[in-house]
């Protein structure tokens with residue numbers, strides 16, 4: 285009889301999976317091990333896609349960029365202590381870049397950690413994670429899993445997005461709960477990233493400043509790309525007629541070839557503009573903190589700033605018109621204020637920007653036709669520029685120094701959220717993690733343009749790429765070194781300079797080792813053909829593109845950040 289049937293039970297394993305699935309999480313990025321291996325098996329059995337990597341840093345980077353691409357938190361799961369630590373760089377990078385991700389790590393029991401009794405992989409992970417992320421939570425009881433996961437999701441995506449750490453001690457998973465109680469404990473988060481409307485007076489103030497401009501400029505940051513308010517952003521730029529600059533991961537919000545694009549006239553517009561409207565762009569090191577010679581005469585600028593984070597205002601220089609709110613709501617409010625009689629920006633300014641842009645594009649053009657072999661950066665990037673123009677829906681991942689800085693300016697983007705790179709931190713090692721998640725989350729072909737040093741940080745994931753048969757074409761710019769391959773050991777000793785790698789290496793053989801397609805190219809037209817073929821086939825491909833070792837410059841465009849000795853020559 286029914287009195288004999290024991291009540292149906294659930295447990296921590298099941299509740300973690302139910303809570304994440306209930307909130308639309310579909311993919312796990314992970315490296316298995318104690319205490320999460322069974323959780324991963326169960327998740328896969330329940331239809332979640334579980335992508336297993338060779339190092340947690342790459343799994344974490346994948347989760348971070350999944351968050352940027354989908355506006356849902358990317359989820360990375362790791363084992364305790366060393367696995368957790370390996371995920372921290374990605375968690376901190378996500379927080380720095382305002383990408384929503386949740387790092388879920390198994391951990392040791394509190395009673396052992398707090399008495400420091402030497403558990404397997406013992407570490408006070410919650411305390412260590414807290415300073416590196418937006419929020420951090422620990423769940424000790426199965427009935428709290430629903431609310432804990434809800435808190436983590438809301439913290440990751442609300443306001444300024446960022447990384448969240450969720451600490452799950454091993455014993456939580458096996459805790460048993462009445463199934464009905466368990467279901468009731470789950471929380472489907474309602475409106476986790478609510479619109480944040482700007483104050484109408486802030487909008488009026490911003491429009492007044494913009495209207496007064498003689499030489500206005502709009503700067504679009506990756507916050508504007510993340511917002512997925514693409515129509516509103518485009519409408520504001522085109523309705524105002526103001527020239528615009530796109531930061532690296534904002535490229536493609538409007539096509540880089542747009543008539544109002546000032547990308548190829550960056551130095552001029554930063555120096556000469558008199559009113560600058562920042563849209564989801566922070567005045568950090570990437571914009572020289574809004575001061576110094578980059579920005580012309582001191583005090584010659586008025587800044588309007590649109591950002592969801594109130595504390596961002598006045599972070600570096602005075603903001604005369606702060607507009608606090610989500611990008612979509614702010615764009616709509618500004619558009620409503622730009623009525624029929626909005627004054628077009630002064631024609632002399634608009635034509636000066638266009639003239640400088642065309643002149644710079646004209647100067648660059650012949651360099652991109654270079655057919656030199658071994659290739660230089662411009663010749664190789666000229667070929668890849670052509671591929672991206674023909675395949676605007678492909679996703680471009682990019683890291684390195686010369687390989688990054690030159691690609692950013694040379695390869696035009698045509699659609700939003702198609703360029704994924706080292707972002708605010710300039711961190712190396714994001715390449716393969718970002719490429720995997722871009723392919724998994726979008727199903728689009730991915731072209732990863734990698735410096736040979738940058739590739740080395742995550743190169744083992746070519747096996748992961750082959751295992752999941754992902755449509756990723758990796759182009760390694762092989763100049764045999766960090767920045768270039770010509771440095772020598774000043775002592776003449778047998779050790780090579782710390783800045784160089786072995787000459788004539790064949791990264792393409794790595795991909796072949798795992799069943800992917802490896803191609804070795806030494807000329808731009810070969811590179812163009814090999815990438816086009818890879819994008820058509822959708823097969824995991826690695827192209828070893830030989831670049832002249834002498835072609836690079838130290839630290840690409842940011843060599844000036846290097847400290848120099850006044851007492852000795854390095």
Ligand SMILES: Cc1ncc(Cc2csc(CCOP(=O)(O)OP(=O)(O)O)c2C)c(N)n1
Nearest residue numbers: 684685686687711712735736737738766767
């Ligand atoms: C985690 C981390 N460790 C080191 C560094 C410092 C660095 C910045 S750029 C770079 C690689 C440059 O060489 P690559 O071969 O990739 O590119 P190229 O100029 O075309 O030769 C390093 C090591 C950073 N930014 N992040």
Ligand SMILES: [Mg+2]
Nearest residue numbers: 736737765767
């Ligand atoms: Mg290199």
